[in-house]
Amino acid sequence: MVKKPELNFFGLNITDFVNFIEQGILIEDSDGKIIFANQKLLAMLGYSLSELVGKDWQEIVPKEEWRAVKQHWKTRPKGMKSQYETLILTKSGIKIPVIVCARPLLLANQYQGTIATFTDIGEQKRIEQELKAKTERLELLNRALNLQRKKLIELTFELEKANQELKRLSEAKSDFVSAVSHDLRTPLTTIIEGISLVEDGTLGEVNEEQRKFLRMAIEDAERLNDFISDILDLAKIEAGKLVVKKVMVKPKEQIERLKMSYENLAREKGLEFLTELPDPEVAVFCDSGHYYRVLTNFLSNAIKFTPAGGKITIRVMREPGGVVLTSVKDTGVGIPPEQKHHIFKKFERVEQRQSQSTAGGYGLGLSLCKQLVELNGGRIGFTSEVNKGSDFYFSLPVYDEITDFNYCLETINQQAKTVSGHTIVFLFKIEKAPDKEIPTALKKIYDAIQPKTKANDLLRIFYSRLSVVLISPLPEENGELVFADLIETAKDTGLKKIAATFYICPEILPDARTVFQILENKLQPIT
Structure with missing residues (x-):
C-alpha cells in the first residue's frame, strides 16, 4: 500500500503545490482506494478531502463506465500508462465528462498505486454538441437548399420554355395580325377610292340622297382603315418592331x-x-x-x-x-x-x-x-x-441640339456595328454671313446634300452652330471619298465662306459636345 505522501519535501509544501494545478489530481492505492485528491478535483466532485479519502474509485464513476475504466485499471500493475475519456460522478449525482491520464506508481518494480489527472471537458463537450447540432442543421439546410435549387433550376427551365413558347405565340400573333391587317387594308383602300369616285360624280351624276349614303360609307371605311392602322402599330409596339x-x-x-x-x-x-x-x-x-x-x-x-x-x-x-x-x-x-x-x-x-x-x-x-x-x-x-x-x-x-446630335450618334453607331462600319460625321458650317441669311444658307446646303443621303443616314441642321451635319454608318476607307463628293455638292450651292470637315468616331463614342469640339477644331474652308 502507498503511504500517505509527506506534506513537506525539501522544505516545500507539496499539498499547496498540487493545489495550484488547474487539473484535478487523484492518488489511489493498489486496491483502488482513494488516498489523496487536490482542491481542483474536490471542487469538481463536491467532496471534502475527508469524505473522499478511503472511497473506492468505482464510487466516483457511473456504473455504465465501470467496465471500460476497469480495463484501463487492470493494466496499471503492469506498469502501463493510460489515457481515456470517461465520466465522473459528483456528490450530487451530476456526471462530468473528463479526460483521465493515469500513471502507475512503482517501487522496486512493485505496483504501489496510481496517480491520475482529471481534465474537465464539459465545456468542450458542450461546444462539440452545439457544433454537431449546428452542423446537422446546416446539413439539413444544405440538403433543403440543394433541393430548392434543383426545383428552382427545373422551374427556371420550365419558365424559359414557357417564355419561349409565349414569345413564339406573340410573334405568331403579331405576324398574323400584320398579315391580316395588310390583307384588309389593300381592298379597303380600293373600296374607299372607288366610292369616292362615285361620290364626287366622276363616274356619273349622283343625287343628294345617294351622296349622303356614299359619304357615310366612306366615313365608315376610313374609320375601319384607321382601326387597322392602330392594330398594326400596336402589334409592332408589342413585338418591339415599331421604329x-x-x-x-x-x-x-x-x-x-x-x-x-x-x-x-x-x-x-x-x-x-x-x-x-x-x-x-x-x-x-x-x-x-x-x-x-x-x-x-x-x-x-x-x-x-x-x-x-x-x-x-x-x-x-x-x-x-x-x-x-x-x-x-x-x-x-x-x-x-x-x-x-x-x-x-x-x-x-x-x-x-x-x-x-x-x-x-x-x-x-x-x-x-x-x-x-x-x-x-x-x-x-x-x-x-x-x-x-x-x-x-x-x-x-423640349428640343435641344446637343440631345438631338447625341441621339443621332448613338443611332448611327448601332447601325454601324451591323455593317462592320464606323460612325462618320460630316460637318458643313457657314463661317460668315448676315444673321438673316444664315437659315436660308443652311437650308440650301441641307437641300443639296439630302439627295446624296442613304436610308440609314441622318441629316440635321443645327442653327445655333451654323452647321449642317450628316451622320452615316460607313466603312472607314469610304470616309474620304464621301467627303470629297459632299464638298463638290456644297460648292455647287454657290455659297461663300463655307468650312467643312469629317470625323471617324471610335468604337466607344465620345459625348456629343466632345464630337462637336473635335469637328470644329478640324474645320477647313472649302469656298
Missing part, C-alpha cells in the same frame, strides 16, 4: 396641318376651334409622325364627343423641367370618375361618351397614344368632368 425616328418637331407646323381638315369638321358640327401657342417657335424632340398621330386622336375625340355650340382648344406651352405640354381641351360630355382608370386600356370605351356619339370607336386609339408618347420619352394624362368637358394632354422633351 421611332426622333427629330425636331414644331407643334405650330403640326397644328397648321391639322387645322386644314379639322377646322371644317368642327365648323360643320357648330363647334368653336381655337389654338393657343404663347411661343410659336417652341419645338419638341420626338417622332414627327407619332406627335401628329396623338394630336389627331385627341382632336378627333374632342370633336366626336362635344355637342354643337361647344368649344375645342389646342394649347401648346413650355413647362418647367425642359418639357413642352400639348393639350386638347373640349366642352364635351366628359368622363365619369368610375371609368377614368380604364381610359388608356386597349378595347376600353367610356359608355357615356359612346352613347352620346354617332360614331362609335374600337377602344384602341388612346391606348396607342399612351404607348407612342411613352416610346418618345413623354407622359400622357387627362382631366375630365361630366357634362363640362375633358382636357387630354401629353408632354414631350
Whole structure:
C-alpha cells in the first residue's frame, strides 16, 4: 500500500503545490482506494478531502463506465500508462465528462498505486454538441437548399420554355395580325377610292340622297382603315418592331396641318376651334409622325364627343423641367370618375361618351397614344368632368441640339456595328454671313446634300452652330471619298465662306459636345 505522501519535501509544501494545478489530481492505492485528491478535483466532485479519502474509485464513476475504466485499471500493475475519456460522478449525482491520464506508481518494480489527472471537458463537450447540432442543421439546410435549387433550376427551365413558347405565340400573333391587317387594308383602300369616285360624280351624276349614303360609307371605311392602322402599330409596339425616328418637331407646323381638315369638321358640327401657342417657335424632340398621330386622336375625340355650340382648344406651352405640354381641351360630355382608370386600356370605351356619339370607336386609339408618347420619352394624362368637358394632354422633351446630335450618334453607331462600319460625321458650317441669311444658307446646303443621303443616314441642321451635319454608318476607307463628293455638292450651292470637315468616331463614342469640339477644331474652308 502507498503511504500517505509527506506534506513537506525539501522544505516545500507539496499539498499547496498540487493545489495550484488547474487539473484535478487523484492518488489511489493498489486496491483502488482513494488516498489523496487536490482542491481542483474536490471542487469538481463536491467532496471534502475527508469524505473522499478511503472511497473506492468505482464510487466516483457511473456504473455504465465501470467496465471500460476497469480495463484501463487492470493494466496499471503492469506498469502501463493510460489515457481515456470517461465520466465522473459528483456528490450530487451530476456526471462530468473528463479526460483521465493515469500513471502507475512503482517501487522496486512493485505496483504501489496510481496517480491520475482529471481534465474537465464539459465545456468542450458542450461546444462539440452545439457544433454537431449546428452542423446537422446546416446539413439539413444544405440538403433543403440543394433541393430548392434543383426545383428552382427545373422551374427556371420550365419558365424559359414557357417564355419561349409565349414569345413564339406573340410573334405568331403579331405576324398574323400584320398579315391580316395588310390583307384588309389593300381592298379597303380600293373600296374607299372607288366610292369616292362615285361620290364626287366622276363616274356619273349622283343625287343628294345617294351622296349622303356614299359619304357615310366612306366615313365608315376610313374609320375601319384607321382601326387597322392602330392594330398594326400596336402589334409592332408589342413585338418591339415599331421604329421611332426622333427629330425636331414644331407643334405650330403640326397644328397648321391639322387645322386644314379639322377646322371644317368642327365648323360643320357648330363647334368653336381655337389654338393657343404663347411661343410659336417652341419645338419638341420626338417622332414627327407619332406627335401628329396623338394630336389627331385627341382632336378627333374632342370633336366626336362635344355637342354643337361647344368649344375645342389646342394649347401648346413650355413647362418647367425642359418639357413642352400639348393639350386638347373640349366642352364635351366628359368622363365619369368610375371609368377614368380604364381610359388608356386597349378595347376600353367610356359608355357615356359612346352613347352620346354617332360614331362609335374600337377602344384602341388612346391606348396607342399612351404607348407612342411613352416610346418618345413623354407622359400622357387627362382631366375630365361630366357634362363640362375633358382636357387630354401629353408632354414631350423640349428640343435641344446637343440631345438631338447625341441621339443621332448613338443611332448611327448601332447601325454601324451591323455593317462592320464606323460612325462618320460630316460637318458643313457657314463661317460668315448676315444673321438673316444664315437659315436660308443652311437650308440650301441641307437641300443639296439630302439627295446624296442613304436610308440609314441622318441629316440635321443645327442653327445655333451654323452647321449642317450628316451622320452615316460607313466603312472607314469610304470616309474620304464621301467627303470629297459632299464638298463638290456644297460648292455647287454657290455659297461663300463655307468650312467643312469629317470625323471617324471610335468604337466607344465620345459625348456629343466632345464630337462637336473635335469637328470644329478640324474645320477647313472649302469656298
